[in-house]
Amino acid sequence: MSNRTITYLTAVVLIxxxxxxxxxxxxxxxxxxxGATAGAVGYFAKGIGMREFLGKFALAVDVEKEIISLLxxxxxxxxxxxxxxxxxxxxxxxxxYVYSTPLEKLAAxxxxxxxxxxxxxxASVG
Numbered sequence: 001m002s003n004r005t006i007t008y009l010t011a012v013v014l015i016x017x018x019x020x021x022x023x024x025x026x027x028x029x030x031x032x033x034x035g036a037t038a039g040a041v042g043y044f045a046k047g048i049g050m051r052e053f054l055g056k057f058a059l060a061v062d063v064e065k066e067i068i069s070l071l072x073x074x075x076x077x078x079x080x081x082x083x084x085x086x087x088x089x090x091x092x093x094x095x096x097y098v099y100s101t102p103l104e105k106l107a108a109x110x111x112x113x114x115x116x117x118x119x120x121x122x123a124s125v126g
Contacts, residue, residue, distance in 0.1 A: 007115065009106040013077050014039075017068040018047070019088055019096035024066030030087035031070055036080045039071030039108075065096070071106065 015036070017027050024042050031037060047065045072080050081098050090096050 006107050007110045009108070009110075010104070011074045012071055012103045012106045013074050014101045014103055015070045015072055015077065015081060015084070015098065016101065017070075017084055017088065017096065017098045018045075018065050019068070019090075020094070021064040021066050023088065023096070024068055027066075027068045027084060027088055030084055031068070031080070033087075034080055034083045036070050036072050036076070039069070041069045043067055071103075074102070 019027055021044065028040060028042060031040060043066075045065045045067050046063055048063065070080070077100055081100060084098050085091070088096055088098070090098065
């Protein structure tokens with residue numbers, strides 16, 4: 001049996017973005033622009049809820065959604081969520097929403113060069 005070890009990351013959150021169908025590529029581009037490309041997964045879903053409350057405007061709200069999930073460092077969470085919210089124009093009704101979920105542990109392949117950077121203490125500024 002080989003001597004394989006598992007590296008766990010603990011300061012990680014899952015950011016999930018739900019947008020109108022056809023807007024997923026714009027969200028993925030915005031995520032790439034801000035450096036959040038790890039664990040990016042996109043898929044389609046069908047939603048209900050807001051459509052019933054919008055009355056005659058309900059025809060403009062598409063029930064088919066795109067969902068983008070991203071794994072990001074917890075210290076970058078607010079910056080990334082803010083960027084995705086703004087780029088997705090989510091300040092308008094029916095455009096979508098973004099939320100985060102803290103992860104207890106994440107196991108993934110980490111290159112040795114990156115492990116060394118993560119293990120080194122921060123250089124002090126004097």
